[in-house]
Amino acid sequence: MTRKTGAIAALKKLEADREKLNEKQRELEAKAATELGRVLLGTGVESYSTKHLKRIGMALGKLGEERALEQLGISNASATK
Template sequence: MTRKTGAIAALKKLENERAKLDAKQRELETKAATELGRMLLGSGIEAFSAKGLKRIGAALGKMNEEQALAVLKIGGSASAG
């Protein structure tokens, strides 16, 4: 009986930990979105439609940074921008 109770307690603990991690992930996603938004504001990209911006982001996200810079014909490394 003790083993079952131990397993039940362990499951409850795991569920609580998972809920805390989910909340932490949502918090960090919000902070990351804010950081990204601040980087992009004033760049002109805010004039793009949400759908278009999402498509562009998904396409760029499939490339590494150097590939994306080359496709966009932006020379040099990211530090040059």
């Protein structure tokens, strides 16, 4: 019987831990969104529609950083300025 009770207690603890991790993930996602917003403000993309900005971001993400810079004609040296 102890094993059964132990397994039940372990499952309950796992569920509680999972909820804590989910909450932490939501907090970090909100902070990351704020950081990204700060980076993008003043670049001109804030005037893009949400739908198109998301599509552009997804396309750039699929390309990867180096390829995206190359496709946009931006050299690494000028990208860090």
